[in-house]
Amino acid sequence: xxxxxxxxxxxxxxxxxxxxxxxxxxxxxxxxxxxxxxxxxxxxxxxxxxxxxxxxxxxxxxxxxxxxxxxxxxxxxxxxxxxxxxxxxxxxxxxxxxxxxxxxxxxxxxxxxxxxxxxxxxxxxxxxxxxxxxxxxxxxxxxxxxxxxxxxxxxxxxxxxxxxxxxxxxxxxxxxxxxxxxxxxxxxxxxxxxxxxxxxxxxxxxxxxxxxxxxxxxxxxxxxxxxxxxxxxxxxxxxxxxxxxxxxxxxxxxxxxxxxxxxxxxxxxxxxxxxxxxxxxxxxxxxxxxxxxxxxxxxxxxxxxxxxxxxxxxxxxxxxxxxxxxxxxxxxxxxxxxxxxxxxxxxxxxxxxxxxxxxxxxxxxxxxxxxxxxxxxxxxxxxxxxxxxxxxxxxxxxxxxxxxxxxxxxxxxxxxxxxxxxxxxxxxxxxxxxxxxxxxxxxxxxxxxxxxxxxxxxxxxxxxxxxxxxxxxxxxxxxxxxxxxxxxxxxxxxxxxxxxxxxxxxxxxxxxxxxxxxxxxxxxxxxxxxxxxxxxxxxxxxxxxxxxxxxxxxxxxxxxxxxxxxxxxxxxxxxxxxxxxxxxxxxxxxxxxxxxxxxxxxxxx
Numbered sequence: 001x002x003x004x005x006x007x008x009x010x011x012x013x014x015x016x017x018x019x020x021x022x023x024x025x026x027x028x029x030x031x032x033x034x035x036x037x038x039x040x041x042x043x044x045x046x047x048x049x050x051x052x053x054x055x056x057x058x059x060x061x062x063x064x065x066x067x068x069x070x071x072x073x074x075x076x077x078x079x080x081x082x083x084x085x086x087x088x089x090x091x092x093x094x095x096x097x098x099x100x101x102x103x104x105x106x107x108x109x110x111x112x113x114x115x116x117x118x119x120x121x122x123x124x125x126x127x128x129x130x131x132x133x134x135x136x137x138x139x140x141x142x143x144x145x146x147x148x149x150x151x152x153x154x155x156x157x158x159x160x161x162x163x164x165x166x167x168x169x170x171x172x173x174x175x176x177x178x179x180x181x182x183x184x185x186x187x188x189x190x191x192x193x194x195x196x197x198x199x200x201x202x203x204x205x206x207x208x209x210x211x212x213x214x215x216x217x218x219x220x221x222x223x224x225x226x227x228x229x230x231x232x233x234x235x236x237x238x239x240x241x242x243x244x245x246x247x248x249x250x251x252x253x254x255x256x257x258x259x260x261x262x263x264x265x266x267x268x269x270x271x272x273x274x275x276x277x278x279x280x281x282x283x284x285x286x287x288x289x290x291x292x293x294x295x296x297x298x299x300x301x302x303x304x305x306x307x308x309x310x311x312x313x314x315x316x317x318x319x320x321x322x323x324x325x326x327x328x329x330x331x332x333x334x335x336x337x338x339x340x341x342x343x344x345x346x347x348x349x350x351x352x353x354x355x356x357x358x359x360x361x362x363x364x365x366x367x368x369x370x371x372x373x374x375x376x377x378x379x380x381x382x383x384x385x386x387x388x389x390x391x392x393x394x395x396x397x398x399x400x401x402x403x404x405x406x407x408x409x410x411x412x413x414x415x416x417x418x419x420x421x422x423x424x425x426x427x428x429x430x431x432x433x434x435x436x437x438x439x440x441x442x443x444x445x446x447x448x449x450x451x452x453x454x455x456x457x458x459x460x461x462x463x464x465x466x467x468x469x470x471x472x473x474x475x476x477x478x479x480x481x482x483x484x485x486x487x488x489x490x491x492x493x494x495x496x497x498x499x500x501x502x503x504x505x506x507x508x509x510x511x512x513x514x515x516x517x518x519x520x521x522x523x524x525x526x527x528x529x530x531x532x533x534x535x536x537x538x539x540x541x542x543x544x545x546x547x548x549x550x551x552x553x554x555x556x557x558x559x560x561x562x563x564x565x566x567x568x569x570x571x572x573x574x575x576x577x578x579x580x581x582x583x584x585x586x587x588x589x590x591x592x593x594x595x596x597x598x599x600x601x602x603x604x605x
Contacts, residue, residue, distance in 0.1 A: 028255045029142055030194045031101040037185075037197060039097040040079055042090060042138035043446035044130065044166060048532050054599045055133040057531075059089055061446040062138075066126035068119055070111030070242050072096040083456065084384025089447040092140065092380075099141065101187070101195050102248050109218035110242035119238040124231040127166075131175035136163030136533070137204070141185060142197035143378060144258060149201055152266065159264035162533055164202045168228075176228035178204035180220055181244045186251035188258075198251050198258040210241045218243050259378055263537045271541045274521035278548045281518060285555035292562055335570040338493045340484035343573035346409035347417055352577065354402025355425040361397055362390045367546055370539040377535050388460065395422055395465040399472025408482040414473075422469035426461060495569050502567055504575065511560050512582025515552045516590070519545050523587065527594055553580040 186199030209221035440448035
């Protein structure tokens with residue numbers, strides 16, 4: 001019993017340690033009274049307007065020349081970012097805002113007026129158009145996004161949305177620029193004289209009477225009744241004074257939970273309803289598969305056993321009469337000698353299967369890491385970085401799967417298989433990504449991935465992923481092929497005409513809709529968070545949905561293959577691959593429908 005007690009005690013100590021240590025995020029930064037708290041800026045991004053439509057997808061750098069924002073002395077400096085952060089569009093830079101811990105500032109000028117900060121006609125047209133498209137400021141104070149408070153009408157719970165408006169439209173639909181920002185910063189005091197930032201609320205204002213005094217101080221005008229600041233589009237230059245205020249407020253919120261206010265879920269009952277609905281579908285499909293395997297196959301196997309016994313009796317001369325219930329073979333029993341025949345295009349199918357196995361394991365590992373709390377939004381870009389690293393390392397699994405399947409198919413072009421597995425699908429994805437990135441470059445968007453980052457991705461691909469895939473393929477080809485349990489006939493059997501629902505396209509449409517139905521609701525929340533700047537952190541729901549989708553894909557594939565074989569069609573390999581993969585077509589169609597309904601663009605670029 002002592003080893004068991006020791007094991008239980010060790011597990012208990014490990015569990016308590018794991019829950020005591022704050023896994024998500026980075027180490028906290030502690031400030032003293034009066035010390036500088038950094039305020040960094042991120043690109044300006046569009047958000048949904050009052051009609052819940054997004055009018056643009058192009059993000060612009062904070063220091064884009066047309067915005068005429070104040071620059072820090074010596075120019076802005078880039079803040080180090082991860083690979084995932086860069087790919088997701090972050091371009092974090094320093095700013096001239098000066099924040100001191102615990103020191104309130106009711107009105108302070110950002111910078112001295114300079115000729116380059118004046119709006120001319122092109123910059124006025126550009127900025128006003130961004131206001132009409134509902135662009136948001138994005139600022140980070142101690143790594144925490146500045147946002148605005150909202151209230152969920154269903155439960156009256158307050159939550160924070162990242163970003164705050166660049167401007168607003170008045171009653172005459174004329175754009176007014178927000179040139180004054182009040183920051184309300186919440187801090188927590190874990191020890192005497194030690195402070196940590198735990199909340200940032202930004203309230204922007206448009207004020208035409210802000211000005212910088214000769215002594216360096218600023219006048220921000222009255223809080224109420226101030227006229228709005230408009231940028232002249234008629235050609236005359238417009239002077240602007242950028243001001244801000246800082247107000248510190250003590251909070252009981254601990255540093256470890258400061259991100260909770262950003263993780264708001266609108267009516268979580270919708271997620272539970274979706275999971276229950278998907279679980280019912282899975283139970284129904286698994287019940288059908290079990291019924292087929294237990295009832296139909298069990299009877300067929302028992303019947304074959306009786307046939308074998310009759311044949312033995314005949315050989316021994318006993319002269320047993322055949323059972324009346326024994327009839328000629330029909331359905332899937334007739335194709336047992338053709339069911340393991342090599343499919344058409346075995347090389348391409350093996351490459352697809354290898355890349356699919358690589359993506360499958362990468363997705364599962366990423367969701368598990370996120371579920372355990374390792375991928376916190378406070379560590380910006382961690383999700384994208386982990387996905388890229390996992391996909392790179394798991395190239396070994398892709399190469400091994402592709403090679404093992406191709407060898408089992410009896411393929412002989414092993415060199416082409418080794419080369420195509422790490423190059424074909426990733427090459428198509430990278431070429432598409434590069435083409436779309438050209439549009440962002442042409443628009444001078446900050447979301448365009450820099451050329452140096454492109455080179456880094458290519459380096460990771462060819463230096464790490466491709467050699468690992470080659471190694472996996474080498475191991476796969478050294479293993480013995482997967483031998484079929486029955487011998488394949490030399491002459492292929494003729495396939496009778498199939499019914500309508502078993503033809504390729506109808507069967508894909510029928511089978512693919514079931515996995516899509518299992519993930520539809522969660523997919524909507526993911527797309528909603530991705531397009532409208534929210535933070536998705538419901539990885540528990542995502543893990544359950546991912547598991548249900550896997551089971552659903554497996555169940556519908558088994559059912560389709562069974563019905564195909566019953567119709568004496570033994571070309572099941574591609575059909576099973578395409579049937580479950582048809583759910584991706586539904587996902588793409590749903591994305592197009594979402595684009596039409598939720599996004600309102602003036603042009604395709």
